[in-house]
Each structure stands twice: as C-alpha cells, then as structure tokens.
Amino acid sequence: MPRVKRGVQHVKRRKALMKRTKGFQAGRKNLIKLAQTADTKAGAHAYCDRKTKKRETRRLWQVKINAAVRALGTSYSVFINSLKKNNVLIDRKILAQIAENHPAVFTKIFEEVK
Numbered sequence: 001m002p003r004v005k006r007g008v009q010h011v012k013r014r015k016a017l018m019k020r021t022k023g024f025q026a027g028r029k030n031l032i033k034l035a036q037t038a039d040t041k042a043g044a045h046a047y048c049d050r051k052t053k054k055r056e057t058r059r060l061w062q063v064k065i066n067a068a069v070r071a072l073g074t075s076y077s078v079f080i081n082s083l084k085k086n087n088v089l090i091d092r093k094i095l096a097q098i099a100e101n102h103p104a105v106f107t108k109i110f111e112e113v114k
Contacts, residue, residue: 014032065092065096088112
C-alpha cells in the first residue's frame with residue numbers, strides 16, 4: 001500500500017487555526033498547542049455569550065419600558081399585565097424603541113391599555 005502524505009491538510013488546518021487565534025496574546029497566537037486550547041475556549045465563551053447577549057438585551061428593553069412607564073405614573077409589571085389583558089401584541093423590543101424614540105406614540109399606547 002502506498003504511503004499517504006497529509007502535508008497539505010496539516011498545513012491547511014494549522015493555517016486556519018492561526019487565522020482564528022490572530023490577535024490573541026503571547027504564545028496563544030503563535031504556538032500550536034496553546035493556540036488550540038485558546039481557540040477551543042474562545043469558541044465555548046462565544047457560544048455562552050451569544051446566549052448572554054439575548055438575556056442582557058431583553059433586560060435593557062425592560063429597563064427602557066419601565067423608565068417610560070414610571071414617568072407616566074405606573075409600574076412595568078402593571079403595564080405589561082394590562083397589555084396582555086387588552087391583547088396588545090407589541091413585543092418588548094418594539095415597545096422599548098417606541099418609548100425611547102417616540103414618547104408621544106408610547107403615551108397613546110399607554111392611554112389605550114390603561
């Protein structure tokens with residue numbers, strides 16, 4: 001059986017790894033073993049932080065809506081409850097944008113569900 005030389009694949013894998021770890025500090029950017037662990041951990045953190053980003057964004061929307069509703073004299077929970085009772089299907093993202101950029105429109109929505 002002839003010998004299989006894997007030089008091309010080997011170099012390609014290493015090159016891709018080095019590209020992903022470019023910008024890391026110390027040996028984590030240019031030593032293969034350190035770069036491999038750094039790449040694995042970076043991927044794990046990226047995965048977790050994509051989930052965290054969603055949580056933090058939703059919390060920010062809630063803070064914006066709460067600030068706008070408090071200015072109108074009620075609380076966030078009461079406002080959201082009244083939205084649900086009146087079957088208003090505007091999600092928190094859109095409500096936060098309206099509250100921040102169009103306070104007059106937000107006040108009208110608030111008056112409708114009050």
